[in-house]
Amino acid sequence: MVKVLQGTDGIRGKVHYGRVDDPLSAFIDERLITADFTELYTFGVSSALTTCGLIREGDGVVVGFDGRDESGYLTVSTIRGIIRAGLRPVLISDFTEARPTLGRCLPTPAVPLYMAYTRCNLGFMITASHNPYYENGIKIFISPLASKPLLRDDVLLSEAIYSSDMSAINNDIEMVFEEDYENAFKVFTQFHFDEKNSWISDGISGLHIIIDPSNGALTHIASSVLSEIDGIRVREVVGYEPYRINEDCGVVELEGVKFISLDEIVGEEARFSRNRPLIATAREAMKHYKVFRAGKEVLLQMVFDGDGDRLFVLVFDPFEEGFHILSGDEIAIMLVDYMLRSSRSDGAGLFVSTIEGDIGAVIRARELGLNTRVVGVGDKWLLREAVALMLKHLKANIDPLYYEGGSVIEATEGLGWDDLTFGDEAPFFGLSVGSEASGHIVTQGYMDVGSGIIPSFSGNALKSSINILTCISNLFIENSLSDFLTLIKEPFKRGYKKNLTCYFSDRALFFRGSQVFEHLLKVAYNVIERFGSKEGDVSIDEKVMPEAPDMLYLSFSVGGRESFLYIRNSGTEEKTAIYIRGDIEIEDTLCRIIKHIFGEMVRFMKDRENPSTMAEVFLLKAIKGGIKEDDILSDVEMKYPGVDAERVLNIALEKEEAVVRKGSDYRLTGIGEEIVKSYGDIL
Numbered sequence: 152m153v154k155v156l157q158g159t160d161g162i163r164g165k166v167h168y169g170r171v172d173d174p175l176s177a178f179i180d181e182r183l184i185t186a187d188f189t190e191l192y193t194f195g196v197s198s199a200l201t202t203c204g205l206i207r208e209g210d211g212v213v214v215g216f217d218g219r220d221e222s223g224y225l226t227v228s229t230i231r232g233i234i235r236a237g238l239r240p241v242l243i244s245d246f247t248e249a250r251p252t253l254g255r256c257l258p259t260p261a262v263p264l265y266m267a268y269t270r271c272n273l274g275f276m277i278t279a280s281h282n283p284y285y286e287n288g289i290k291i292f293i294s295p296l297a298s299k300p301l302l303r304d305d306v307l308l309s310e311a312i313y314s315s316d317m318s319a320i321n322n323d324i325e326m327v328f329e330e331d332y333e334n335a336f337k338v339f340t341q342f343h344f345d346e347k348n349s350w351i352s353d354g355i356s357g358l359h360i361i362i363d364p365s366n367g368a369l370t371h372i373a374s375s376v377l378s379e380i381d382g383i384r385v386r387e388v389v390g391y392e393p394y395r396i397n398e399d400c401g402v403v404e405l406e407g408v409k410f411i412s413l414d415e416i417v418g419e420e421a422r423f424s425r426n427r428p429l430i431a432t433a434r435e436a437m438k439h440y441k442v443f444r445a446g447k448e449v450l451l452q453m454v455f456d457g458d459g460d461r462l463f464v465l466v467f468d469p470f471e472e473g474f475h476i477l478s479g480d481e482i483a484i485m486l487v488d489y490m491l492r493s494s495r496s497d498g499a500g501l502f503v504s505t506i507e508g509d510i511g512a513v514i515r516a517r518e519l520g521l522n523t524r525v526v527g528v529g530d531k532w533l534l535r536e537a538v539a540l541m542l543k544h545l546k547a548n549i550d551p552l553y554y555e556g557g558s559v560i561e562a563t564e565g566l567g568w569d570d571l572t573f574g575d576e577a578p579f580f581g582l583s584v585g586s587e588a589s590g591h592i593v594t595q596g597y598m599d600v601g602s603g604i605i606p607s608f609s610g611n612a613l614k615s616s617i618n619i620l621t622c623i624s625n626l627f628i629e630n631s632l633s634d635f636l637t638l639i640k641e642p643f644k645r646g647y648k649k650n651l652t653c654y655f656s657d658r659a660l661f662f663r664g665s666q667v668f669e670h671l672l673k674v675a676y677n678v679i680e681r682f683g684s685k686e687g688d689v690s691i692d693e694k695v696m697p698e699a700p701d702m703l704y705l706s707f708s709v710g711g712r713e714s715f716l717y718i719r720n721s722g723t724e725e726k727t728a729i730y731i732r733g734d735i736e737i738e739d740t741l742c743r744i745i746k747h748i749f750g751e752m753v754r755f756m757k758d759r760e761n762p763s764t765m766a767e768v769f770l771l772k773a774i775k776g777g778i779k780e781d782d783i784l785s786d787v788e789m790k791y792p793g794v795d796a797e798r799v800l801n802i803a804l805e806k807e808e809a810v811v812r813k814g815s816d817y818r819l820t821g822i823g824e825e826i827v828k829s830y831g832d833i834l
Contacts, residue, residue, distance in 0.1 A: 154179065156312060157305040158722025159529040162192065163279045163288030168224060174320075175312070182723070184287055186228040187320050193232030193275060194320075195312030196291060201236060203307070203560060205293060206272045208237040211329070213266050213274035213292075216244050217368035217458040218256040219284050219396045225277055229289070230328050233275075235319065240328035241271070243335035244368075255332060258368035258459025259290060260611035261339040263297030265331075267598045267605045268338045270294075270568040278368070278458040281403045281589075282723070284395040290458075295563050295571050296608060298538050299531035302556025302698060340376055343614055347597040347604075350621040353493065356382035357627050358620060359448045361435060363428035365401025366390045367457035373613055377453075383620065388431040396457035399425040402590050405454060405463050405476055407650070412473035413437065428452065429465075432474070436467045444469040446632035451623065453616050460530070461590030462612035464619060466639045469632075475639050480504075480512040482619050483586030484642045486594070487519055489622040490583060500583030503536045505529070506696075506704070506717055508588045510732040514713075515643035521583055527698035528719065530610045533585030533593040535698075537608035538562065540580040545570065556697050572603040580606065588648075594618075647738045651749040652728040652806045655767065657758040658720040661727055662701040667755050671718060671748065672703055678747045679716075682740050683709040709737055716745065718752070727756050746808075750822055753807070754829045766791040767799050768830045774810060774817045775827060 156162055156178070164182035171177045174188035200206050212233045220226050226246060233240045243265050245255035262274040274292035282288070291300055291308070300308060346352050360377065364370040366389050374387035390400035397403050404426060405411075415422045416433040423429045432452045436443065443450050450467035452474070464482065465474040477485070487502060489495070502516035502523045513523050526532035535557060539549045542562060551561040577597050585593035592615040596607040627635050660667045676691060683689040687710025694704045703718040714733030721727070729752060731745040757764045766787050773783045780800075787796035803809040809823035819827070 153306055153310050153313065155305045156309045160531060161288055161290040163282055163286055163723045165285060166287050186224055189225045189228035190232040190320050191315055191317060192289060192312055193229045194235045195315040196308050197233055197236035197238050199308050199311030200273055205560060209239060211239045211241045211269065211271045213262050213271050214240050214242050215257050215262045216277035217396065218394060219287055220277055221394045225287055229275055229277055230326060231324055234324055242328060242330045243332060245332045246330060256368045257335055257339055260460055260609040261335060263292050263609040264342055264598055264607060265335045265338055266292060266294065266297040267607055268600055280458050281397055281456040281461065284398055293559060295566050295568060296538055296541060298534050298559045301535060301559055303558035304560050342598060343376055343617055345599065348614060349617045351380050351617060353621050355380055355620055355624040357448050358383040358624055359450045360385045361428060361432040361452045362387040363400050363452060363454045364389060365397050365455050365457045367396045367459060369455050369459040369613065373455065376613060388428040390427050400428050402454050402456045402461050402463045408476055410473055410475055440469060443467055449627050455612050459612050460610040462592065462615050463590050468636050479586045479588045479590045479592055480509045481642050482592055482615060483584045484512050484515050485622045486618060487516060487584050491519060501581050502583055503533050503585040505532065505587045507730065508586060509646050509648055510713060511643045511646035527696050530587060530591040530593060532698050534608055536585060537582045537593060540582055544578060544580050553697050571605050574603055577604040577606050645735060647733050647735045647741050649742060649745050650728055650730045651745060651808060652726050653752050653756045654726045654802045654806060655758050655761045655764040656725055656727040656756040658727060660756060661720055668703060671751060674751045675705055675748050678744050679707050682743050686710040686737050686740055709740060712737055714741060750825050753822060753826050757830060759830065759833050762791050763794055763799060764830065765833055766794040767803060768827060769834055770799055771803065771809060771819060771823050771827050775819050
C-alpha cells in the first residue's frame with residue numbers, strides 16, 4: 152500500500168523557507184514543509200476530488216489559516232495549488248496585505264461552517280494545530296457535513312499527490328482568488344448565538360473570565376463573542392510573542408495537569424513563569440481573593456489551542472489556592488450531565504471517547520444512561536461516528552466508514568447538501584458528545600442557511616466554551632462554594648491514566664506483524680498476567696481498530712476491573728507511546744505493567760542514527776557519572792550542535808521517566824539505565 156502522507160489530522164511539519172531538490176521527499180524523510188510541497192499537496196488533493204466527482208471545475212474551495220504563516224508563504228502556495236487544479240480559492244481569514252492579520256484569522260471550525268453556508272465541497276485549513284509556532288500544516292474538510300478524510304480517503308489523496316506532475320509547480324500562474332472574511336466572520340459568530348447551538352438563554356452569572364487564545368486564531372474573536380454574554384466579565388491575555396502560536400500559552404502546556412497552585416505560577420521557581428495568560432489569571436486571583444473566597448464570583452480561565460478547536464477550563468479554588476483544570480473528559484461529562492438535567496437531551500444518545508480518554512468518563516456516561524463507544528486517536532474518528540448516525544437516519548449504508556479504515560468519500564457518494572438541508576428544525580441524529588482528553592469536543596450544531604437547517608458536527612472550542620460556562624454558572628448558583636468546587640474537582644470518578652513516550656523513535660520498526668510489534672505483544676500478555684493475577688482473575692483480549700490497524704491494543708480485566716493499554720506511533724512526530732487506562736483501585740498494578748512494557752520498548756524503538764538519540768544517551772551517561780546539570784547541557788550542545796539539550800533533558804525527565812530529580816541532582820531510573828545499556832555503543 153502507498154505510504155500515506157497524512158498523520159492523525161492532515162499534514163504537519165517544520166516550515167522550510169527556501170527551495171529543495173525534491174519537496175515530496177523532504178516532507179516524507181524530514182517532515183519539512185516547503186512552498187513547493189504545499190502547492191503540490193493542495194493541487195493533488197483538489198485534483199483527486201475533482202476526478203472522483205466530489206467537486207467540479209470552477210467550484211469554490213474554502214481556505215482558512217490561523218496566523219502562524221506570518222509572511223503568507225504557505226497561504227500563497229495553497230492558493231496556487233487550488234488555482235492550478237481549476238478551482239476557485241475563497242479565503243475566509245483576512246489576507247488583505249498578502250499575509251495573515253492576527254486577530255482577523257478565523258479558527259478551524261469556521262471552515263466547515265462556511266462550507267455549509269456556501270455549499271462548498273472542499274476546505275483547507277492552514278494550521279499545525281497545537282504544534283509549535285515554527286511548524287505548520289494543512290487540515291482537509293470534505294462534504295457532506297464537511298467531514299475529515301478517513302484512512303482510505305488518505306490513501307486516495309496520497310496516491311494523487313505522488314502521481315502529480317512536479318514540473319508545473321512554481322510556473323507562472325494568475326493569482327485570482329476571493330476574500331470573504333467579513334461575511335465568514337458574521338456566519339461564524341452568529342452561529343454561536345443561535346439558541347439551537349448555545350445554552351446562554353438558560354442564563355449565566357457570577358463568572359469572571361480570563362481568555363488565553365494561545366496567540367492563535369481565536370485572538371480577539373473569543374473575547375468579542377463571550378463579552379456579548381450578560382452576566383460575565385471577560386478579559387483576553389495573549390502570550391509574549393504575538394505570532395508565536397502555542398508558545399508559553401494554550402492547552403499544550405496544561406496537558407496531563409489536573410491542578411496548578413499559585414506558587415507554580417508566580418513563585419520564585421515557578422513552573423509556569425513564562426505563561427503570561429496564567430500569570431495574569433493568578434494575579435487576578437490574588438487581587439480579588441476575598442471576592443472569590445466569599446463565593447461572590449468564580450474565576451475561570453478559558454484556554455484554547457492555536458487553531459481554536461480545543462478547550463481546557465481552569466477554575467480557581469480559593470481554599471486550595473490554585474486552579475483545577477478541566478480537560479476534554481471533564482468538560483464532556485459536565486455537558487452531558489447538564490443536557491440531561493435541563494432536558495436538552497432525551498438520554499438516548501451516544502457518548503464517544505477516544506482511547507486517550509479517562510475510562511472513568513466512559514463509565515460515568517453509561518451510568519447517565521448513554522450508549523458509549525471508544526474510538527482511535529483524533530477527532531476525525533469522533534466525526535466518523537456523527538456521519539454514521541446521519542447516514543443511518545438517511546437509511547444509507549455505513550459499512551464504507553469502517554471497512555479497512557473507512558472512507559467518507561465512498562460512504563457519502565451521491566449525497567449532496569440538499570440531502571442534508573432540513574426544514575425549520577433538523578433532527579437530532581443521536582451523538583450527545585464526542586470527546587478527547589486533549590480538549591476536542593464534538594456536539595451536534597445547526598447552521599441556518601436561509602433555505603433550511605444543515606447539521607454541523609465540527610469540533611468547536613468556542614461553542615464548547617459557551618456551553619460549559621452555562622454548566623459552571625448553573626452549578627455555582629445552585630451550590631455552596633465548597634460543594635461547587637467538589638463537583639468541579641471530580642465530575643466523575645477518575646480512573647488511572649498513565650502515558651510513557653519513547654522519543655526519537657524509529658517508527659518504521661513498529662507495525663502489525665513486525666518483529667518489535669510481536670515481541671511487545673508477547674511481553675504485554677506476560678506482564679499483565681504476572682502482575683494482574685495478584686489482584687484477581689485476569690482476562691485479556693487483543694483488538695484491532697480499523698482506524699488504527701498498526702496499533703497494539705489490549706482490553707483486559709483484572710479482578711473484574713475494566714482496563715486497557717495500547718501502543719502507537721505518532722502520526723506527526725518521531726515518537727512511539729504506550730498508554731494505560733483502568734480502575735484507580737489497582738493503580739500500583741497498572742503502573743508496574745506500563746513501566747515494565749515501556750522498559751522493553753526503549754530497548755528497541757530508538758533511532759540509533761538520530762542525533763537527538765545520541766545526545767540523550769550522552770546526557771544520561773553524564774548524569775550517571777555525576778556531572779552537574781549546567782555542565783551536562785553545555786557539553787551536549789557542544790557535541791551535538793542543533794540539538795536542544797534542555798528539551799532532551801525534559802523529555803528524559805518527564806516523558807520517558809528515565810531520570811528523576813533529587814534537589815539539584817539527577818539520577819537514572821531503571822528505564823534510564825536500560826537506554827544507556829541498549830544504546831551506549833552508538834557514541
